[in-house]
Amino acid sequence: MIKLYDYPASGNCYKIRLFLNILGVAYETVPVDFYPGLEHRNADFKAINPLGQLPVLDDDGFVIRDAQAILAYLASKYDAAGTWFDRDDPVALGKTMMWLAFADQITATSSAARLHDVLGFDLDVDAARKGAHAAFRILDDHLIEQEFVGEYWLAGDRASIADIACFPYVALAPDGGINLGNYHGIRRWLARIKRMPDFVEMPGIFLEFDEPMAAE
Amino acid sequence: MAKTTDAFALNEWLVIGRLEDATHDKPRVTRLLGQDIRAERTADGAIGVWETDLAGNKGRALPVQERYGHIFVTLGDTPRDLLEMPEFEEEGRRLVTIGYVRVKTSPLRVVENFLDLGHFPYVHTNYLGAEPQTEVANYKAEIREDVDEVWATDCSFFQQKAAKSATDGQQSEYEYRVTSPFITVLYKTCPIKPGAWDLVGLFVQPLDEDLCEAHSFVLPFDEENTDVELRHFQQTIFLQDRPILENQLPALLPLTPGTEMPARADATSMTYRRWLKKKNITFGVQKDAASTNSRAA
Numbered sequence: 001m002i003k004l005y006d007y008p009a010s011g012n013c014y015k016i017r018l019f020l021n022i023l024g025v026a027y028e029t030v031p032v033d034f035y036p037g038l039e040h041r042n043a044d045f046k047a048i049n050p051l052g053q054l055p056v057l058d059d060d061g062f063v064i065r066d067a068q069a070i071l072a073y074l075a076s077k078y079d080a081a082g083t084w085f086d087r088d089d090p091v092a093l094g095k096t097m098m099w100l101a102f103a104d105q106i107t108a109t110s111s112a113a114r115l116h117d118v119l120g121f122d123l124d125v126d127a128a129r130k131g132a133h134a135a136f137r138i139l140d141d142h143l144i145e146q147e148f149v150g151e152y153w154l155a156g157d158r159a160s161i162a163d164i165a166c167f168p169y170v171a172l173a174p175d176g177g178i179n180l181g182n183y184h185g186i187r188r189w190l191a192r193i194k195r196m197p198d199f200v201e202m203p204g205i206f207l208e209f210d211e212p213m214a215a216e
Numbered sequence: 217m218a219k220t221t222d223a224f225a226l227n228e229w230l231v232i233g234r235l236e237d238a239t240h241d242k243p244r245v246t247r248l249l250g251q252d253i254r255a256e257r258t259a260d261g262a263i264g265v266w267e268t269d270l271a272g273n274k275g276r277a278l279p280v281q282e283r284y285g286h287i288f289v290t291l292g293d294t295p296r297d298l299l300e301m302p303e304f305e306e307e308g309r310r311l312v313t314i315g316y317v318r319v320k321t322s323p324l325r326v327v328e329n330f331l332d333l334g335h336f337p338y339v340h341t342n343y344l345g346a347e348p349q350t351e352v353a354n355y356k357a358e359i360r361e362d363v364d365e366v367w368a369t370d371c372s373f374f375q376q377k378a379a380k381s382a383t384d385g386q387q388s389e390y391e392y393r394v395t396s397p398f399i400t401v402l403y404k405t406c407p408i409k410p411g412a413w414d415l416v417g418l419f420v421q422p423l424d425e426d427l428c429e430a431h432s433f434v435l436p437f438d439e440e441n442t443d444v445e446l447r448h449f450q451q452t453i454f455l456q457d458r459p460i461l462e463n464q465l466p467a468l469l470p471l472t473p474g475t476e477m478p479a480r481a482d483a484t485s486m487t488y489r490r491w492l493k494k495k496n497i498t499f500g501v502q503k504d505a506a507s508t509n510s511r512a513a
């Protein structure tokens with residue numbers, strides 16, 4: 001069975017749990033004491049991921065790190081219909097990869113602000129929040145342009161692993177003292193994701209339908 | 217802010233971290249009641265805690281207690297006793313510290329939220345409750361003058377997953393005990409040991425009036441789950457509470473009657489607030505209903 005090295009409060013672990021649930025693939029978790037134990041920094045864990053980061057997935061002995069790489073792997077292996085990651089159309093592939101890479105930009109900024117505000121990590125929270133706003137401006141502009149052309153997702157007219165990858169640390173931004181109130185495109189997109197069949201929550205991301213919706 | 221002048225708060229024993237949070241090479245640098253402090257493990261193995269100035273220089277050394285897996289200090293000269301928890305001596309129980317969650321609100325709001333059964337189905341859905349079973353049955357809340365504590369007894373709630381050890385839903389019995397404005401423990405039906413109660417404790421570290429760190433522990437009968445699993449269960453619960461707490465307005469707790477009546481009569485909360493008022497505590501309390509209606513400073 002698939003094993004996910006997991007921390008429940010991690011947005012990067014959560015995106016894997018969310019996608020596995022959408023795909024209907026069974027898995028078990030290996031809980032990692034990310035906080036307060038900082039287990040991801042110890043030697044045993046670094047033998048599994050030398051970067052000392054979560055998540056890591058073990059599929060029957062194939063060990064893969066990096067949330068975006070894991071999403072791409074899972075889509076390629078378990079999404080029979082091929083809707084979540086279109087690898088046949090070069091343009092669709094390019095767009096998906098572009099927004100997959102953008103997810104790390106969101107982790108580096110919004111997630112850092114949250115680690116500071118919630119778990120007291122010692123880092124420059126002003127810089128983190130500023131970086132998050134810069135990333136969210138870009139994301140919001142893109143989502144609004146998408147709505148103009150009748151496409152409601154990051155990489156096209158249907159949800160892809162890029163949406164799953166960018167979603168958690170946008171949704172969790174308020175935990176890090178980042179207000180999403182002015183990002184209307186983002187807020188409508190968050191609401192669309194929460195309405196997906198087989199959506200699951202994590203602490204800090206609630207299933208609520210009070211966000212404004214775009215006409216679809 | 218500067219160190220508070222609230223005499224009651226100054227004379228409490230307050231948590232500042234877990235025992236392992238202050239080591240030789242990594243001190244815990246934090247704040248208590250507006251006063252910057254620093255905790256480190258000294259050469260003789262004990263934990264020392266000092267007030268520090270803006271540059272981080274050590275000033276006055278503070279009295280320290282290492283108990284219940286945590287470090288407690290007081291800024292006052294005549295502290296009230298730290299609570300006694302005889303359950304720590306009981307055979308078969310296990311202490312698991314959870315760490316802290318920082319919350320931008322009054323420490324008193326965090327304690328009050330912990331005492332509230334009513335939010336379970338909405339905030340801790342499918343863990344500590346679920347709709348439509350939202351009814352809070354009558355229970356008893358009182359100030360026990362002899363021990364100077366607030367107690368709520370005969371509480372009961374149906375829970376989908378009452379603890380990490382729970383495999384089925386159960387009707388959980390609860391008792392709450394508040395021993396300090398910043399410290400509370402609850403006793404709840406142990407899912408796996410008939411007749412036994414598990415303990416969940418909350419030690420709130422007041423940094424500033426509207427900023428705190430909620431440290432917690434569990435002391436359950438549970439041989440099944442690892443420490444990490446128990447930690448994750450409890451952290452999940454606290455992280456579900458955090459956004460709710462940060463959205464409660466005003467951040468400082470109103471104690472003037474009539475300023476904020478909970479929709480559903482919440483007897484424990486009212487008793488807790490009455491007790492705080494009797495103690496003349498001002499730290500974390502809304503100063504003047506007219507001037508502080510928003511979070512804007």
Ligand SMILES: N[C@@H](CCC(=O)N[C@@H](CS)C(=O)NCC(=O)O)C(=O)O
Binds near residue numbers: 040066104
């Ligand atoms: N690019 C990586 C980033 C993962 C990441 O930052 N994970 C966090 C937890 S959410 C972590 O393990 N941080 C520890 C560190 O970077 O030292 C991914 O998306 O998987």
Ligand SMILES: [Fe+2]
Binds near residue numbers: 329339340453456457
């Ligand atoms: Fe709660």
